Amino acid sequence: MTEAIALIDCNDFYVSCERVFAPRLLGRPVVVLSNNDGCVISRSDEAKRLGIVMGAPYFKNRRVIEEHGVAVCSSNYELYADMSRRVMCALQEFSPRVEIYSIDEAFAALDGGRGLEGQGLEIKEKVKRWTGIPVSVGIAQTKTLAKLAARHARRSAGSPGVLDLTGAAAQAAVLEATEVREVWGIGPSYAKVLKEAGIETARGLRDADRSWVRRRMTVVGARIAEELRGVRCLPLEECPRAKRSVTCSRSFGELTGSLEELRDAVAFYAGRAAERLRRGRLAASVLTVFILTDRYAAGPQYGNSATYELASPTDTTGELAWWAQRGLTQIYRRGHLYKKAGVILNGLLPAGSLSMRLHGDERFERARRAMRAADALNRRHGRGTVRCGLPRAPDGRWPTNSLMRSPGYTTRLKDVLRVA
Helix, strand or coil, X not given: CCEEEEEEEECCHHHHHHHHHCHHHCCCXXXXXXXXXXXXXXXXXXXXXXXXXXXXXXXXXXXXXXXXXXXXXXXXXXXXXXXXXXXXXXXXXXXXXXEEEECCEEEEEEECCCCHHHHHHHHHHHHHHXXXXXXXXXXXXXXXXXXXXXXXXXXXXXXXXXXXXXXXXXHHHHHHHCEHHHCCCCCHHHHHHHHHCCCCEHHHHHCCCHHHHHHHHHHHHHHHHXXXXXXXXXXXXXXXXXXXXXXXXXXXXXXXXXXXXXXXXXXXXXXXXXXXXXXXXXXXXXXXXXXXXCCCCCCCCCEEEEEEEEEEEECCHHHHHHHHHHHHHHHCCCCCCXXXXXXXXXXXXXXXXXXXXXXXCHHHHHHHHHHHHHHHHHHHHCCCCCCCCCCCCCCCCCCCCCCXXXXXXXXXXXXXXXXX
């Protein structure tokens, strides 16, 4: 074998980022909450053993959290994104071919002629030393097998955190111990089809008849089965995929039935989404705005959305906010208390094509120049220094509550740790 694939997975990533700068959290049960301190989105091993449920609302876990002194952190996505960047930069030291799969996972090509487990241990040790983030490393012939290897390296008691699955015996044992629903790419519908056919483990899927798999699970399922057999069907994608959508949506600090407050929130979210568009040098041709009530609250429930296909793609805050406000007016209903709103941008295309949007549309070109100037000022002086319009109630009900958020240790000069 001339090349193997490693999956490097950051353990409990958000919790690990918090622990890097707060050693007092080491060994303690820790949870990180989503926007508005709503749901649990990351748990330490200690918190998992207490039975704290992933994705459940904070209030449903509150009793266990208070009884056992669990440390609670509000999400700090700016910090997590920067720590992810540092981990991914570290991985470039070990392999010239790295695919960043998510904020806490990456695939890397390894030299099959060298000791694979030794390479994995070196990655694990140096990433921890250089960034403070613990990782698990799974190594195999294919990406699907590498995902399984990383999962077992993380879960197996006494494991060094690295598992080489290139050997047939180790591979068969892990596949036999893995439920088929845990295989990467097997969703609930495929899992149901396989269970009805008596296939309950990853090994059962690997050994299933090829023509049956192709017939019942289409080409997607056929690729998964081939990957489990060690046949590489999913290549490393070293160039990041182009974004398909941009979303800015949050739960409010308090419920609100006010149309004016919803307008402020939607304008704010449209502005943030537009910033992300411009940062990626993209423009949007489809906009969706939505509002939702709190499904856990008593009272009438309501949720709705409005979608517009824009005649001319745009990346300017003013135009996107205008369409978002129009949609909000259409879907708003009095008599409801709303918990969440958001703006979704789809139909993305390179912003360079906008020069041909409307020949001679000087107003649009002026707006784009203003956006570039505003973005430059915000990069230099901090986000929010310049905005398109000022919300009437910047401290009203719609901003997100993050009462337990850690400082921006690596992203804000004023928050850099000082050693006395």
